[in-house]
Amino acid sequence: MRLDPPVAEALDKIALMQNRIGGTPPEVYFKLGKPYETNAYNLSQGKRLYSWFGCKRCHADGQGGSGPGFLDGWWYYGPELVSIFASIRDGRPHGMPAFGKQMTTDQIWQLAGYVQTIGAYEGKTAAPSRNDDKQTRPAENRAPAKLLFDEGPSPVHSDQGPTP
Numbered sequence: 001m002r003l004d005p006p007v008a009e010a011l012d013k014i015a016l017m018q019n020r021i022g023g024t025p026p027e028v029y030f031k032l033g034k035p036y037e038t039n040a041y042n043l044s045q046g047k048r049l050y051s052w053f054g055c056k057r058c059h060a061d062g063q064g065g066s067g068p069g070f071l072d073g074w075w076y077y078g079p080e081l082v083s084i085f086a087s088i089r090d091g092r093p094h095g096m097p098a099f100g101k102q103m104t105t106d107q108i109w110q111l112a113g114y115v116q117t118i119g120a121y122e123g124k125t126a127a128p129s130r131n132d133d134k135q136t137r138p139a140e141n142r143a144p145a146k147l148l149f150d151e152g153p154s155p156v157h158s159d160q161g162p163t164p
Helices: 005-011 027-031 040-052 055-059 081-090 105-118
Strands: none
Touching: 040 055, 040 105, 081 105
């Protein structure tokens, strides 16, 4: 997805609170339908950028390392997408470098959307970018229906209740 220059410029104008934690995305973000939270293509691009820019070196796969983890549900600067965007674009004190000069606004939003899906903040559901025979590989957010809805008997252990 290539954004028109005025849209890309508008997406860069976020409203942060004075403490630089939390805020709101620009109005155009909502007019686009929150594409960085719900679109499988943008989330997959965010995942690619997470590896490409070496985020794993500090944050691992969300478990943390020299940088904070995302899986514990506790975020230094807030779990809102706009806070994650600001952290990536502007950096944070004590170790988080700024990537605003190395990435486009669209890429920063994609990466922020992916980082938010790693965290324990809120479950995300995304529609696959393609759901037909032309898709080159299965969507990452889809599991085979049999595994999701298997009606087989559930195992009962002797220490967990009466025997059937």
